[in-house]
Amino acid sequence: MTTLMADWASQGGAVEQGTVAALRERYGLDQPIYIQYYKWIAGIVTAGDFGLSFEYGRPVAELIWGRLGYSFLLAVLTLCFAWAVAIPIGILSAVRQYSIGDYVTTFLAFVFLALPNFVLALAVMYVVSTYFGKSVGGLFSPEYADAPWSFGRLWDLITHIWLPVVVIGTGSLAALLRIMRANLLDELRKPYVTxxxxxxxxxxxxxIRYPVRIALNPLISAIGWILPAAVSAEILVSVVMSLPTTGPLLLRALLSQDMYLAGSLILLVSVLTIIGTLISDIxxxxxxxxxxxx
Amino acid sequence: MSASAETILKVENLKTYFPTRKGMFRAVDDVSFEVKRGKTLCIVGESGSGKSVTARSVLQIVDAPGRIEGGSIQLTRPDGSITDLAQLNPRGQEIRAVRGNEIAMIFQEPMSSLSPVHRVGDQIAEVLKLHFKLSRKERRQRVIELLQQVEIPDPEKAIDRYTFEFSGGMRQRVMIAMALACNPALLIADEPTTALDVTTQAEILDLIRKLQQQNGMAVMFITHDMGVVAEIADEVLVMFRGKVKETGSVEKIFHDPEDEYTKNLISSVVKLEKKAEVRAEQLDASTEYKPLLEVSDLSMVFDNGHHAVNNVSLTVHSGETLGIVGESGSGKTTIGRCLLRIYDPSSGRIDFKRSDGSVCEVAGANKADLKAVRREIRMIFQDPVGSLNPRKTVGQIIAEPLNLMGVKGRELEEQVCALMEQVGLPPSWRERYPHAFSGGQRQRIGIARAISVKPRLIIADEATSALDVSLRSQMLDLMMQLQDELGLSYLFISHDMSVIRYMCDRVAVMHRGKIVETGETHQVINNPQHAYTQALLSAIPNPDPLDRRLHNRFRFAPEVTA
Incomplete structure (x- = not known):
C-alpha cells in the first residue's frame, strides 16, 4: 500500500484523499496484516469480492474471470494432449523395450524434460511464423480478438490454441511417458499376465485389458501434479506468446506489487490444484x- | 511314433533355451515324457531345475527371451488328430485356441496370478467368452456353477468380489475354477500349493483329485515337494538342471530309485520325517533345563482391532529349541516380533534372563535395557533375499551388529572371517554382494549376522521355508551344530511340522492367536491331544506312495477353511 501511495503521489498526486480513506476503511489497510488478510478472505467467501486492483483501478474479479477461463481451458487441453500422446507412446516404448523406437522416445523425452517451455515457445514461434507465415501470438487472430463468439472465432481459437498446448504440454508429456513406460514394464512381468x-x-x-489397465492407475494420480505444473508453465509461456490468460496478468501484478490481484490469482491457482488432486483421487x-x- | 490311445500329450526331446550374455542357458534340455488320460504326472525338481519352463513350453508361454529350440509337443485330440504344439506360432490363432480350452494351467502365486482390478467372475467368464459362444447370462450361470464346483461358499456373491477379498486358498480355488471352465483335457498345475498352508494344501489337492476323477482329465503337476508327489502322482519325472534324471511310476521312484540324484532327494525328505540323529540321542540324557525366557499372558491387539496374539504363555529353557507351529495368520510371527519389541505388545510379561543373571522384563523395558536385550536375542528371517541389504558387502552385513557394539578395525575383520567359517562360507567371499549368493548361502549369511554378537536366544522365523528340501536339512543341521557349540536357545517359528519334528525339543501349536497345545515334540506328534493338532498333522503329505495320508485325513471341523 505504501509503495502504491508513493507511486501515485509521484505520478502527480491525482489521488483524492477521499478515495484513499475509503480504501483504507474497506480493506482495513491501516490495520495489522492478519486483519487485512481476514477482511480479504471474508470478502471472497461472503460476497465474492476479491478486492481492488490498484494497478487497474478495477475490481479483481472483473479482471480475472475472462482470463481464468482461458487459463483453465488451456490447462485441461494440455492435460488431455499429454495423456493422449503419452499413453500410446509409453505403451509402445515398454512393449518394445530396448528397440530403436524405445531409445528414440527415451532420448526425446529427456530432451523435452530438460528444455524450459519458454525456450521451446520461442523456437516454435520462430519456426511457425518464419516458415509457415502464420500469426502465432495470442489465442486469436487480430480480426477476431474482440469479436463476439461465432463459428469463425471458434475455428480461429482452435487454429491458435494447439501451439501453446503443445508447448506447455511437452514437459508433462515427457514425464507421463516415462511414468507409463516404467509402470507398464513392471506390470508386464507380473504373473497375472501369464x-x-x-x-x-x-x-x-x-x-490392453490387463497390464495397461493397471499401469494407468498411477497416471490418474498424476493429474494432481500435472495440473499445477501446467499452470505454472503456462504463466511463462503465455507471457512469451502473449496469450490472454492469467499468466501475463500475474506477472504484471507481482512486478507492480498489486497485492489483491496477485493474491487472488495465486489463490485461484491453488484452488485449481486442490480441485485437480480431488478429481484425481476420485x-x-x-x-x-x-x-x-x- | 504312434502314441497309444490313452496318451494325451507326448513330449519328445524338448529343448527350451534362454539366450543370455554369457551364451545359451539350457533351461530345458532334451526332455521327453508322456501324459495319459485321467492320470497324474508329477514333475519334481529343485528351484532352477527347469520344471516350470517345461510346463510353460507346452503352452508356448515361456517368458522372453526363452525360446523352444527343438523337439515336439504332440497333443492328441479326442477325435484322434494330432497337433505338434511346438511348431505353432506362439502368438498365432491355433495355439490360442488350445490355451485355456484344451490345456489349462494354474500357477503358484494365487495372489499375483489374478488381476487385482477385475472381478473374479469376469476373469473366469473371460475364458468362456474366448472359447465358447455363450450369452452373457449363460456365462454367468456357468461361472457360478464352477465356483460351486470348487467349493467356494456363497458363489452368487463371490462372483462379484475382487481377488484381494479372498484368502490364499480361496484365490487358488478361483484359479482352478478358471482352468476348469472349458473342461480341458489336460490341466497343468505349476506349484499350485507351494504358497499355501498344509491344511489348505490338503484341501486343494483333494479338490484337484476329485475334479480329475469327475472330468477324466490328465494332470501335469509341477512341485518341489516330494510329500505331495507321493500323495498324488501316478508317474514321476525327476528333473535336475534342465535334464531328466529319472522317470517312472511313483512306487518305483520312491522305493527303488536308480539315479543318484533321485536317491539324495528322497533321502533328504525321509531324513526330515524323523528326529535329527544328534537330537534323538540327547533325548535320553536328561538335561536339567533352566528357564531363559518366560512369556506370560502376552496379548497383541492391532490398531484395526485384530487380536493377533491372545493370552499366550510359553517358556524357553536355556539350550533348548522351542518350536511354534501354526498356519499363516495364527499369530506365530507376531509373537516373535513382540519378543524383540518390534511390535509393542498390548499386555503381558516377557521375562528374559540376562547373561549376568538378572531378569529383564522386555515388554516394559526402557531404551537402554531394550538395546542390551536385543544383543542377546537375535532374529533370523524367512526371506533371505529381502533381509540382506543389497548395497552392502557380505562382510559389512555380518559386521554391522559388531560395529554397533564398538568392535573395530582388525579385530572386526577377524571376527567376521571366523563367523563366516563357522557357518560354512569361505571368508574370502566377504567382499561380495548378496546377489552373488544362492538362497541357502544367503540364509547362512543371515545366521552369521545373528550369531555375531554371541546371543543366547535366536528367534528363527520360518528360516528354512524359502529353501529347497536338500538345503533345508543342511540348514537345520548347521543351526543345531551352532546350538551345541555356542549354547544357544532357539525359538523356531514354522508352519512345517517336519522341520519342527526334526529340530525342536518342545513344540507349541498355535491356532488363531492362541496356543492350543504344548509339549515334548515326540509326544505332540505321536499323540496329539487337541483336535486342531490332529488335523494339522494329518494334512502333512506322507512321502510314501504306498501310504497316502491325505485320503483319510482328519479335518478340524468348525474352522478348517481354505
Whole structure:
C-alpha cells in the first residue's frame, strides 16, 4: 500500500484523499496484516469480492474471470494432449523395450524434460511464423480478438490454441511417458499376465485389458501434479506468446506489487490444484477397487 | 511314433533355451515324457531345475527371451488328430485356441496370478467368452456353477468380489475354477500349493483329485515337494538342471530309485520325517533345563482391532529349541516380533534372563535395557533375499551388529572371517554382494549376522521355508551344530511340522492367536491331544506312495477353511 501511495503521489498526486480513506476503511489497510488478510478472505467467501486492483483501478474479479477461463481451458487441453500422446507412446516404448523406437522416445523425452517451455515457445514461434507465415501470438487472430463468439472465432481459437498446448504440454508429456513406460514394464512381468496368456487371449487384447489397465492407475494420480505444473508453465509461456490468460496478468501484478490481484490469482491457482488432486483421487478410487474397498 | 490311445500329450526331446550374455542357458534340455488320460504326472525338481519352463513350453508361454529350440509337443485330440504344439506360432490363432480350452494351467502365486482390478467372475467368464459362444447370462450361470464346483461358499456373491477379498486358498480355488471352465483335457498345475498352508494344501489337492476323477482329465503337476508327489502322482519325472534324471511310476521312484540324484532327494525328505540323529540321542540324557525366557499372558491387539496374539504363555529353557507351529495368520510371527519389541505388545510379561543373571522384563523395558536385550536375542528371517541389504558387502552385513557394539578395525575383520567359517562360507567371499549368493548361502549369511554378537536366544522365523528340501536339512543341521557349540536357545517359528519334528525339543501349536497345545515334540506328534493338532498333522503329505495320508485325513471341523 505504501509503495502504491508513493507511486501515485509521484505520478502527480491525482489521488483524492477521499478515495484513499475509503480504501483504507474497506480493506482495513491501516490495520495489522492478519486483519487485512481476514477482511480479504471474508470478502471472497461472503460476497465474492476479491478486492481492488490498484494497478487497474478495477475490481479483481472483473479482471480475472475472462482470463481464468482461458487459463483453465488451456490447462485441461494440455492435460488431455499429454495423456493422449503419452499413453500410446509409453505403451509402445515398454512393449518394445530396448528397440530403436524405445531409445528414440527415451532420448526425446529427456530432451523435452530438460528444455524450459519458454525456450521451446520461442523456437516454435520462430519456426511457425518464419516458415509457415502464420500469426502465432495470442489465442486469436487480430480480426477476431474482440469479436463476439461465432463459428469463425471458434475455428480461429482452435487454429491458435494447439501451439501453446503443445508447448506447455511437452514437459508433462515427457514425464507421463516415462511414468507409463516404467509402470507398464513392471506390470508386464507380473504373473497375472501369464495367466491371461494361458487363457488364450490375443496379445493385443491381453495387453490392453490387463497390464495397461493397471499401469494407468498411477497416471490418474498424476493429474494432481500435472495440473499445477501446467499452470505454472503456462504463466511463462503465455507471457512469451502473449496469450490472454492469467499468466501475463500475474506477472504484471507481482512486478507492480498489486497485492489483491496477485493474491487472488495465486489463490485461484491453488484452488485449481486442490480441485485437480480431488478429481484425481476420485477417479483413482473409481478405477481401482483396491483403493475403493480397502 | 504312434502314441497309444490313452496318451494325451507326448513330449519328445524338448529343448527350451534362454539366450543370455554369457551364451545359451539350457533351461530345458532334451526332455521327453508322456501324459495319459485321467492320470497324474508329477514333475519334481529343485528351484532352477527347469520344471516350470517345461510346463510353460507346452503352452508356448515361456517368458522372453526363452525360446523352444527343438523337439515336439504332440497333443492328441479326442477325435484322434494330432497337433505338434511346438511348431505353432506362439502368438498365432491355433495355439490360442488350445490355451485355456484344451490345456489349462494354474500357477503358484494365487495372489499375483489374478488381476487385482477385475472381478473374479469376469476373469473366469473371460475364458468362456474366448472359447465358447455363450450369452452373457449363460456365462454367468456357468461361472457360478464352477465356483460351486470348487467349493467356494456363497458363489452368487463371490462372483462379484475382487481377488484381494479372498484368502490364499480361496484365490487358488478361483484359479482352478478358471482352468476348469472349458473342461480341458489336460490341466497343468505349476506349484499350485507351494504358497499355501498344509491344511489348505490338503484341501486343494483333494479338490484337484476329485475334479480329475469327475472330468477324466490328465494332470501335469509341477512341485518341489516330494510329500505331495507321493500323495498324488501316478508317474514321476525327476528333473535336475534342465535334464531328466529319472522317470517312472511313483512306487518305483520312491522305493527303488536308480539315479543318484533321485536317491539324495528322497533321502533328504525321509531324513526330515524323523528326529535329527544328534537330537534323538540327547533325548535320553536328561538335561536339567533352566528357564531363559518366560512369556506370560502376552496379548497383541492391532490398531484395526485384530487380536493377533491372545493370552499366550510359553517358556524357553536355556539350550533348548522351542518350536511354534501354526498356519499363516495364527499369530506365530507376531509373537516373535513382540519378543524383540518390534511390535509393542498390548499386555503381558516377557521375562528374559540376562547373561549376568538378572531378569529383564522386555515388554516394559526402557531404551537402554531394550538395546542390551536385543544383543542377546537375535532374529533370523524367512526371506533371505529381502533381509540382506543389497548395497552392502557380505562382510559389512555380518559386521554391522559388531560395529554397533564398538568392535573395530582388525579385530572386526577377524571376527567376521571366523563367523563366516563357522557357518560354512569361505571368508574370502566377504567382499561380495548378496546377489552373488544362492538362497541357502544367503540364509547362512543371515545366521552369521545373528550369531555375531554371541546371543543366547535366536528367534528363527520360518528360516528354512524359502529353501529347497536338500538345503533345508543342511540348514537345520548347521543351526543345531551352532546350538551345541555356542549354547544357544532357539525359538523356531514354522508352519512345517517336519522341520519342527526334526529340530525342536518342545513344540507349541498355535491356532488363531492362541496356543492350543504344548509339549515334548515326540509326544505332540505321536499323540496329539487337541483336535486342531490332529488335523494339522494329518494334512502333512506322507512321502510314501504306498501310504497316502491325505485320503483319510482328519479335518478340524468348525474352522478348517481354505
Amino acid at each position: 495367466t491371461a496368456r494361458a487363457k488364450g487371449l490375443s496379445e493385443l487384447k491381453l495387453l 477417479l483413482l478410487a473409481l478405477a481401482d477397487p483396491r483403493i475403493r474397498l480397502q
